[in-house]
Each structure stands twice: as C-alpha cells, then as structure tokens.
Amino acid sequence: TLAAGTASAETLRVVTDPSFVPFEMMDQETGEMIGFDMEIIAEVAKRAGFEYDLNTMDFNGIIPALQTGNVDIAIAGMTITEAREEIVDFSNPYYDSGLRLLVPKGNDDIKVLADLEGKKIGSKIGSTSYDFLMKNLDDNSGVTPYPGSADMYLALMSGAVDAVFYDAPNVGYFARTKGSGKVQTVGPMYEGQQYGIALKAGSEWLDEVNAALASMMEDGTYKTIYEKWFGP
Numbered sequence: 001t002l003a004a005g006t007a008s009a010e011t012l013r014v015v016t017d018p019s020f021v022p023f024e025m026m027d028q029e030t031g032e033m034i035g036f037d038m039e040i041i042a043e044v045a046k047r048a049g050f051e052y053d054l055n056t057m058d059f060n061g062i063i064p065a066l067q068t069g070n071v072d073i074a075i076a077g078m079t080i081t082e083a084r085e086e087i088v089d090f091s092n093p094y095y096d097s098g099l100r101l102l103v104p105k106g107n108d109d110i111k112v113l114a115d116l117e118g119k120k121i122g123s124k125i126g127s128t129s130y131d132f133l134m135k136n137l138d139d140n141s142g143v144t145p146y147p148g149s150a151d152m153y154l155a156l157m158s159g160a161v162d163a164v165f166y167d168a169p170n171v172g173y174f175a176r177t178k179g180s181g182k183v184q185t186v187g188p189m190y191e192g193q194q195y196g197i198a199l200k201a202g203s204e205w206l207d208e209v210n211a212a213l214a215s216m217m218e219d220g221t222y223k224t225i226y227e228k229w230f231g232p
C-alpha cells in the first residue's frame, strides 16, 4: 500500500473550457490558461497531492468525457445540477453564481427575460443558461446555441443576436473588459447556482479535493485568489 502523500505520483487528466472569463482563458502572450479556476485547481492539486495535465474542451463535451473516463477532473465554472450529479461527482461548491442578460450598450428594449420573446438570443450549448431559456421562454425559436462563449460574444457585438443570456460573473467580466463601452448587463440575476469541481463518478479523489477546498477557504488562500479575479 502507498503511504499517505505518495499517491502524488499519479498524473490526473484535468479539462477546462477554452474560454469562460475570468475563470479560464488563454494568456495571449504565454499561451497558458489562466484565471480563477486555474489557480483554484493548482492549489487543490498541491494540497490533495496529485499532478495533472491540463487540456481544454468545448464545454458541451466535458460531461461526456468524464462519463467515458477520458478525463478525471473538470473545472470549468461548472454549475452543480441534479441531472449532472447523476452522471459525475461534484466537489462541495466553491463559487456562488447565477444567470444574467447582456445586451448592446444603449439597447432599451431588453431588460428582463420576458423581453426576449421574438428576439435573437445567444446562449451556450450544454450550459444551464441554455436549459433555462428552453424551460422558461414561451417561444424559444430565437435562441441560437453557440459551442463557445467567445463566438457567442462576437455574435452579440456584430449584431447577429440581440442579447446573450449566460453566467453572471462571465457576462459581468466581459462587460468590464473586452466589451467595455459596447455591451452592458441588465436585469436581475436568474437562477441562483453554485459551481463545483466535477470528477469522474466514483473518483477516489473526491474527499481529497473537498478537504483541499475546505483548507483553502479556512486559511485565506481562497479569498486571496477570489479577490485577485473578482475584486474585494
């Protein structure tokens, strides 16, 4: 048997979304993935005692990849839902989130979900925001699903869609950075949700991951990482 700590010889396969700002995104200069999730998983791995290879994958492919065992762990601003919990194991929540509307600056037609009827709306395939629109719009024929958030935001900036409905921290960050002066978040926060780290069902690393997260929350490391990306 391995003594505690020696399991670190294992290299786990970790995946993330190519772009879910500011949780994961490519540093244009170094080509490395950076962001809140990237620092969380690095610290979790250190404390839990595993090495990992990091790859990116369209969000919609992540749960199937965990299901088939092609990857061990996913950290991708992934919302903990009952349906997903039947397929993968989630860590304890590490981030409180929700869904919000993003529209071109100066657009006064769209303020709340009901205003989306008859409009063109961008959402992301396989995400909770897409499911929410399918469930809550009387007419969802105007919803276009995008495989990646970068394309979805481009569609909004080019006028191909009238609004984007997506994760609140993500649309908020986009509105403050690349979309500054061009787009704005509007309306309330919909569907309070929480993000968790997803592990292949039955993973032996679940308890270690939870213990690592708990210790990071207790000793202030989580707070330091949080404030670096989201402010005080």
Ligand code: GLN
Residues within 6 Å of the ligand: 017, 020, 059, 076, 077, 078, 079, 080, 124, 126, 127, 128, 129, 167
């Ligand atoms: N939080 C959303 C979900 O889990 C979107 C995550 C993402 O696009 N990376 O569905």
